[in-house]
Amino acid sequence: MLILPEFKLERPKSLAEALDAARRADGKCDFLGGGTDLLCNYKWGINTRPVVISLRGIAEMNRRDGRRVGGGVTLASLERDADFLDAFPGFRGALARLASPLIRETGTVAGNILLDTRCIWLNQTEFARKALGNCLKADGPECRVVKGSTDRCYANYSGDTAPLFMVHGASARLASPRGERSVPLTSFFRIDGITRFVKERDEVLVSLDMPPDAAExxxxxxxxxxxxxxxxxxxxxxxxxxxxxxxxxxxxxxxxxxxxxxxxxxxxxxxxxxxxxxxxxxxxxxxxxxxxxxxxxxxxxxxxxxxxxxxxxxxxxxxxxxxxxxxxxx
Ligand SMILES: Cc1cc2nc3c(=O)[nH]c(=O)nc-3n(C[C@H](O)[C@H](O)[C@H](O)COP(=O)(O)OP(=O)(O)OC[C@H]3O[C@@H](n4cnc5c(N)ncnc54)[C@H](O)[C@@H]3O)c2cc1C
Ligand code: SF4
The missing domain is CATH 3.30.390.50 (CO dehydrogenase flavoprotein, C-terminal domain)
Known part of the structure; x- marks a missing residue:
């Protein structure tokens, strides 16, 4: 049986409280959406941190407001959102084939965009990883997929909603103690399976914002x-x-x-x-x-x-x- 490691769970009720909790953790924290990806990785002992900050209690992130989709909106509620699907029908097929109905009830839009990269070498139990030999992304000296690579991980990105948000021209709204910024999703990702994107560790992905002409x-x-x-x-x-x-x-x-x-x-x-x-x-x-x-x-x-x-x-x-x-x- 895989057991969750111990961590301190913070449950802020506002974005300001969440950012304050991240500041106090001094970078040694992860944000939690539905936990369907993060907590699996924790159970596998992959890059765990001592503080986990749940964003589920932040009301402003849990709703869609016109072209703004809150980061905390669950995939299932987006799937039931007839107005959204009428405007962006491509999401209908993508959401229906994303994980399972149960996971979609829990998993969030932000968690899906920020889904960790996956690799057949890494996504194993700690025991199996040690037996095979650790790799660059978790405690090892080099990549095992592209032998000899010591500065870049080639793990695969497989979040299903980011590509659709990208073709519709969406931007990621990020909030941190330094303020807010908006980054077009087409320049949000970084080609490395460890770094993954331009978002800083203490930044919350508050929403995905579609431009006015997105439905065209x-x-x-x-x-x-x-x-x-x-x-x-x-x-x-x-x-x-x-x-x-x-x-x-x-x-x-x-x-x-x-x-x-x-x-x-x-x-x-x-x-x-x-x-x-x-x-x-x-x-x-x-x-x-x-x-x-x-x-x-x-x-x-x-x-x-x-x-x-x-x-x-x-x-x-x-x-x-x-x-x-x-x-x-x-
Ligand atoms: C059996 C199984 C099958 C799956 N199949 C698919 C699939 O087919 N397609 C697919 O795309 N995914 C799949 N997933 C992965 C996952 O369930 C989804 O991607 C889900 O949308 C993740 O959302 P979450 O809210 O649970 O993320 P979490 O696990 O809570 O978080 C994921 C990452 O995002 C960060 N994070 C979450 N919210 C925020 C925020 N607002 N701001 C900053 N950081 C944040 C977390 O710190 C973590 O790094 C599957 C998972 C399982 C277990
Ligand atoms: S460093 Fe290489 S072996 Fe490790 S997760 Fe990345 S691609 Fe896979």
């Missing part, structure tokens, strides 16, 4: 996983299209693509997408976009399925998403 983007998210009942993505692709003129004409005004679960961050494929502006979204264009996605990604062996297969499937997922958008389903 038609989006779809396609995900490949080993077990269809519930599982993390082995590869997934989010696509967003802003049509130039009526959608029935299918002329691409702007194309946005995020390849997910093929690197330590959701990959914003701006250079892949740009050349397709002005083209008609027909089968030839869909094939060409899918092939460009496949060419652009370079997964490594941090998950169960072989990297060469996941590379091919990144393009296949892009094509499926584009066909959904072209058919007006998404």
């Amino acid at each position: 983007i038609r989006s779809s998210y396609q995900k490949l996983r080993v077990r269809e009942a519930w599982d993390f993505a082995e590869v997934a692709t989010a696509v967003g299209v802003r049509f130039d003129g009526p959608a029935s004409k299918k002329r691409i005004g702007e194309l946005r693509i995020v390849a997910n679960a093929v690197a330590s961050i959701p990959l914003w494929l701006e250079d892949v997408a740009k050349p397709f502006a002005g083209r008609t979204l027909d089968e030839a264009t869909i094939d060409a976009i899918g092939d460009s996605v496949t060419a652009a990604v370079q997964p490594v062996r941090a998950t169960w399925l072989p990297p060469s297969y996941r590379k091919q499937m990144a393009g296949v997922m892009a094509k499926r998403a584009l066909r959904e958008i072209a058919a007006g389903v998404a």
Whole structure:
């Protein structure tokens, strides 16, 4: 049986109290949303800290207010939010295939964006990790997936909502004792499985904010996983299209693509997408976009399925998403 290590649990009732608790902990703390990721990692003894600050009691973070989605909103309540899903239908499929209904009742939007990177070497019990040999991300000298890497971890990012928030142009609103700032999600992540993002340890992810034109983007998210009942993505692709003129004409005004679960961050494929502006979204264009996605990604062996297969499937997922958008389903 896996047992939680001891830690001090703080339960602030306001953002100010949460930030004060983080200041008192002097960086030796983690914030807690639903705990469906953090507490699993604690049970595995991965990077535990002596203070855990629960954000569940902060009312302002637990609601959606127009285009602002509070970090504490649960995935299940977003899934039941008809207005949100009507505006951003791509989330419907993504949320339905994210973990399990029980986990979605507990897991939060912020926790999902900040989901820790995963790796078949690391996400094991402490006993197994010691037997295999510790790695760079937890107490070891070097990466075991990319041998010889002593300064970068290649663990896989597989949060399912970040790619969709990215194609809709969302920003992360962060609060710390130094004040508030807003960071576009496309520049929020850092390509390293340990550092992961620009958020500082004492910063709370208060909300995800969509821009005024977010609902003009038609989006779809396609995900490949080993077990269809519930599982993390082995590869997934989010696509967003802003049509130039009526959608029935299918002329691409702007194309946005995020390849997910093929690197330590959701990959914003701006250079892949740009050349397709002005083209008609027909089968030839869909094939060409899918092939460009496949060419652009370079997964490594941090998950169960072989990297060469996941590379091919990144393009296949892009094509499926584009066909959904072209058919007006998404
Ligand atoms: C069996 C199983 C299957 C799963 N399958 C999937 C899947 O298919 N797709 C998927 O995306 N995820 C999956 N997950 C992972 C997880 O359940 C979800 O990502 C969930 O949304 C995490 O949210 P949480 O609130 O529980 O996060 P927590 O565990 O509370 O936190 C996750 C991280 O975010 C930090 N954090 C949380 N909230 C904030 C905040 N507001 N500000 C600052 N830091 C914060 C925590 O410190 C921690 O580092 C799965 C988990 C399990 C156990
Ligand atoms: S990618 Fe390398 S450093 Fe990162 S968790 Fe896996 S083995 Fe460890």
